[in-house]
Amino acid sequence: MIKGLFETHIFVEDLERSVDFYKNVLGLTECGYNDDRRIAFFWIGEPKGAMLGLWEKPKEEIDIRHFAFRCDIDDILNKSIEFLKARNLKPYNFLKDGTEKPMVFAWMPALAIYFKDPDGHDLEFIAILDGTAKPELGVISYEDWLVQKTS
Template structure:
């Protein structure tokens, strides 16, 4: 490995309790394309992405919902292009009665220009859609800690 070697995010794999329910959420609500699905001896999985690029793999192998008090994934975040896109996702999620961590768009911290929405998937996994700018003036749920830290 050279000093100039770099890593960049690849895809994220999530354990889910019900693949069909999770596909409805991630594909229909969040707009991911189903790139492929499989079922090997009752072990179901799906590859999701955008523009042909794999971004998320769902594995139907969880016995229970997300457990925030255990080590592992804290939350999964995506970056939108504009604050209006974040608000459009919020409206789509609210139409489906998705559980939100905070009310509306919130800033990542007091006075921050970055911010977004924080919500949960059908298994309780914590999710975020945010933008680096455009949230200036939005409330910050916690004064001394990052908004995405404890929710």
């Protein structure tokens, strides 16, 4: 019965700041705004495909959440770091090697890079990779994945 995820909602401290971030920094399309309720909605990707809702709440009521934006492999490999840095966002991974390059979650397998929104929510660009999952590899570099997936 379930065919996908249509929407997710997060709490934000300053609705206007978050609207600016998701609209003007990340480039999402705003599709709804209600000042009385202090909520805004954005299409993620194609209109009517998936939605993000932002609800303004006091800082003490905000719990940090995580969600990921589906992307193309090529965009993550060749554009994501430049895209994030050009917008004063700090890309990060879980490789523990001091780099900011995308990583592979071998259990899926998927290529990913993380960054934060103005409230500290953990956001991710992710792309599913071809090949068989290899959970025993954990989190590895894309270069290591290319070597390991053929072994």
